[in-house]
Amino acid sequence: MKVSLGADHGAFELKEAVKKHLEEKGIEFEDFGCYSKESVDYPKYAFLAANAVAKGECDFGIICCTTGLGVSMAANKVKGVRAAVCTSEMLAEMTRRHNNANVICMGQKVVSEDLAMKMIDIFLSTEFEGGRHERRVSLLTDIENGKELTV
Ligand code: RB5
Secondary structure (H helix, E strand, O other), X not given: OEEEEEEOHHHHHHHHHHHHHHHHHOOEXXXXXXXXXXXXXXXXXXXXXXXXXXOOOOOEEEEXXXXXXXXXXXXXXXXXXXXXXXXXXXXXXXHHHOOOOOEEEEEOOOOOHHHHHHHHHHHHHOOOOOOHHHHHHHHXXXXXXXXXXXX
């Protein structure tokens, strides 16, 4: 398994903690920046980390900013990416089981480091349930491809 990492200055420290955590677990990762606490624009780093997932270079992405919101918006604009902002262990589990999320987003000012690592462990180890969720996730792809859904 390989994981892409991205963050802006608002979550530089969280990303560093995530790197340490993944190292301890022996999980391979690629760090797409940023590389200091100097102010940067979050869409660029979210794009780089999300695009690595979309291209199949990484299996999952972990992308962080102050809130988790901006990076999730950017990541979700990359075709093939399903990014979810998570603030609890339950959300980290459910977005894998039901949404087949391939990117988890979180905010350094929103979650503790302890919770962040727990969510990451759950996210990276929970399987997509498939079944009826397969159909729903494929409808997300339809929207991405410009299809106008009807009920
Ligand atoms: C940066 O100040 C902040 O706007 C960013 O980290 C993020 O939270 C945006 O959604």
